[in-house]
Amino acid sequence: MDWKAIIKPRDGWAVVPNLKDYERTRATFSWHQARQQLDGLPDGRGINIAHEAVDRHAAGARADHLALRWLGKRGEVRDFTYKEFARLTNRFANVLTTLGVGKGDRVFLLAGRIPELYVSALGTLKNRSVFCPMFSAFGPEPIRQRLGIGDGRVLVTTAALYKRKVADLRQSLPQLEHVLLIGTPEETNTVPGAHNFHALMAAANDQYEIQPTNPEDLALLHFTSGTTGKPKGAMHVHQAVVAHHATGTYALDFHPDDIFWCTADPGWVTGTSYGIIAPFTHGITSIVDEAEFDAERWYGILQQQKVSVWYTAPTAVRMMMKVGVEVVRKYDLRTLRFIASVGEPLNPEAVVWGQDAFGLPIHDNWWQTETGGIMIANYPAMDIRPGSMGRPLPGIKAGIVQRQQDGTFTVVTAPGIEGELALRPDWPSMFRGYLHEEERYRKCFADGWYLTGDLAKCDADGYFWFVGRADDVIKSSGHLIGPFEVESILMEHPAVAEVGVIGKPDPVAGEVVKAFVSLKQQYQPSDELHRELIGFARTRLGAVVAPKEIAFLANIPKTRSGKIMRRLLKARELGLPEGDTSTLEGEA
């Protein structure tokens, strides 16, 4: 914890930050008051995310304000005002109603960043169905698992993705009643048992009245990974929107004239909470870029679209650093006034690089799928200690706790002591459970704390510093990957006897997935088998989850009870001390 390189807030604000006095705002903040910033449904009929994000603006002074500007891969541009967005999302809500899909039913999305995804997300919420996003880069196996665990009734996807990744799974997903395909009639007509998305939209009415929505009604289902077992479906409710809005105010400093660009994919919780919901609840303009990362393209977007607030991720920042600061200088980025980043540790050099490249530091913030919204952040009016995630949001109480031998937890009060990052669970976007997994949910809590699974420290001034994960979960380019999911797939290959999967540190991606494989007796390691295994995993899991590296080992270290010792594999890979190996199988 070295904050010699402290970065002071700038003097003289062009736009005065929403959070000017951290201590005072924290002392006076209440979630009840934060709720008053939103409308609620007319006549006290509850609160619905889509009403706050779309309808209230469409019915008010912001009706003709640009809600979303979509930039296509091939240079297309499509604009949607709040009024237009309201009509489109009404249509989609009517599409669902006509299909008999209602409150609580799960509607899955599998698509790249295309306008139909945003329309479907908010239309689903209007209909009080549950929006469940998936990464378009997932392979068939992660898709099958999520649709299965989530009891997906509806899948909205493109004709191309469906044919490549879902068609063969359909038999194994009996709950999946409706498939809505985005594409031309020629592309979709050949698919048995599927509807054409556009035809249904064209036939639907563009008026829709959101029915009473209880603040605790299920709204979003986001899948996340653990160390063991299947992916977990974290459930979020409609009143989460109160936290999305409040964190948009304080952590992202939204102002009415902002043009905001969140680079995250809606397949990840950031791309939903901040790529869809929070900017819309503020009635500001969001930029959505369909294309993948390209430094020059990104700077071009920042310049041409006059982006003022930019929310991105450490891997992207590190890729920009590789391209070099000279490239940034070719662009006029004067409209940019606030940059934030999330998802993985943001190295101090990256914060400082931002200052050099953009004249603005990059503000790290921390949260996770389960918290639904930003919990710890660096704010525009506060000193930045590069390398620190910042301080808890108003309304959020964070602490460092340590598990004692008797299973109880103590709160660490001395600064600089490592422990597990824990939160007092009483904010609106806190997850309400893992779908069908009560026990896994219960295990996240102790002594009134929610245990985040991250190790951290807190300094004397209340800044939190990330140390690492408390478990074996891997973070690669911002994606959380469960080693067990990767191991399970590799185990299905006929040559594989045992597998252990770890996150291997990587200067750009943070970590890359590395698998250690021992082969069955009749197989020998070879380049060909290596290629085959990499290909096998990629086809089944998709590029995001599959291992980048595979190494053959004669034996995979295991405990005597047969558990793969990933910790030991990692220590050996990194040449670190092996620690306690007394439980290692075969050790004396």
Ligand code: AMP
């Ligand atoms: P996810 O649920 O996929 O968003 O992943 C959440 C996890 O990402 C956290 O529990 C952390 O391990 C990691 N993470 C998120 N933000 C940060 C950050 N600012 N610094 C370090 N790790 C982070």
